[in-house]
Amino acid sequence: MLRIDSVSQYYGDHHVLHEVDLAVPDGQLLCVVGPSGCGKSTLLRTIAGLLPARAGTVTVDGTPVTGVPERLAVVFQDYGRSLLPWLTVRDNVALPLRRQGLRRAERRDEAERILDRVGLLDAARRHPWQLSGGMQQRVAIARALVVRPALLLMDEPFGSLDAQAREDLEDLLLDVHRTDGTTIVFVTHDIDESVYVGDRVVVLSPGPGSRVALDLPVGLPPKRDQIATRGLPEFVALRAEVGRAVRAPGPE
Numbered sequence: 115m116l117r118i119d120s121v122s123q124y125y126g127d128h129h130v131l132h133e134v135d136l137a138v139p140d141g142q143l144l145c146v147v148g149p150s151g152c153g154k155s156t157l158l159r160t161i162a163g164l165l166p167a168r169a170g171t172v173t174v175d176g177t178p179v180t181g182v183p184e185r186l187a188v189v190f191q192d193y194g195r196s197l198l199p200w201l202t203v204r205d206n207v208a209l210p211l212r213r214q215g216l217r218r219a220e221r222r223d224e225a226e227r228i229l230d231r232v233g234l235l236d237a238a239r240r241h242p243w244q245l246s247g248g249m250q251q252r253v254a255i256a257r258a259l260v261v262r263p264a265l266l267l268m269d270e271p272f273g274s275l276d277a278q279a280r281e282d283l284e285d286l287l288l289d290v291h292r293t294d295g296t297t298i299v300f301v302t303h304d305i306d307e308s309v310y311v312g313d314r315v316v317v318l319s320p321g322p323g324s325r326v327a328l329d330l331p332v333g334l335p336p337k338r339d340q341i342a343t344r345g346l347p348e349f350v351a352l353r354a355e356v357g358r359a360v361r362a363p364g365p366e
């Protein structure tokens with residue numbers, strides 16, 4: 115269980131988050147949306163232990179987060195810069211396993227297993243710059259999954275992809291979530307995407323001093339389909355509710 119208890123966050127005097135409370139049960143896929151600049155990335159950085167909370171606490175399974183938690187993985191939007199161009203795809207994916215003391219052959223086997231999972235085994239010996247944006251982001255996801263994360267944080271991971279690649283990766287993420295039961299906190303600008311992939315959507319109010327403005331369970335059937343799910347009346351109603359909350363003025 116990830117718990118965010120009364121977390122406030124500032125950059126200098128700039129008040130970004132105000133007493134944010136969230137409890138994320140194991141295995142939940144939580145989407146965080148909100149207007150630009152409201153503090154979504156700041157919240158993720160705080161959960162990742164990269165930014166100490168100015169007030170309040172973040173705990174994972176009851177242990178306060180004071181640095182980067184064990185078995186945490188993060189995927190950012192900027193896949194181009196997160197992969198090392200001089201390493202093959204397989205070696206990029208195997209990289210985080212070095213810290214686990216596995217031998218080179220074991221690291222490569224494990225990387226290939228994950229690459230197969232994300233549909234990129236054929237690209238294992240290529241270099242990231244030889245791949246499309248969508249494939250590069252798949253590599254970044256594979257690299258995050260190779261450590262079998264208990265908690266996966268994703269910051270606008272599909273934001274710069276074309277529509278088809280984006281939908282494919284949304285479905286890959288849902289497959290990983292269903293199969294591995296990974297707890298995922300997923301930040302996105304895209305209201306439709308948040309309802310499509312989320313078990314739950316949290317909307318942050320506009321800053322400064324953003325709070326949780328809406329906390330909405332997504333009761334859609336777990337098996338989602340890009341065409342059928344998005345056409346469901348429940349989907350349309352949820353999307354409208356999230357959209358209204360994102361556009362609502364913040365507290366004065």
Ligand SMILES: Nc1ncnc2c1ncn2[C@@H]1O[C@H](COP(=O)(O)OP(=O)(O)OP(=O)(O)O)[C@@H](O)[C@H]1O
Binds near residue numbers: 130149154155156321
């Ligand atoms: N390192 C920093 N130093 C100072 N201010 C920052 C820093 N990072 C972010 N900010 C400011 O804090 C606020 C929240 O930023 P953050 O990136 O968390 O928002 P966001 O909701 O993720 O934005 P976006 O949707 O545009 O990506 C913004 O006003 C931003 O300008």
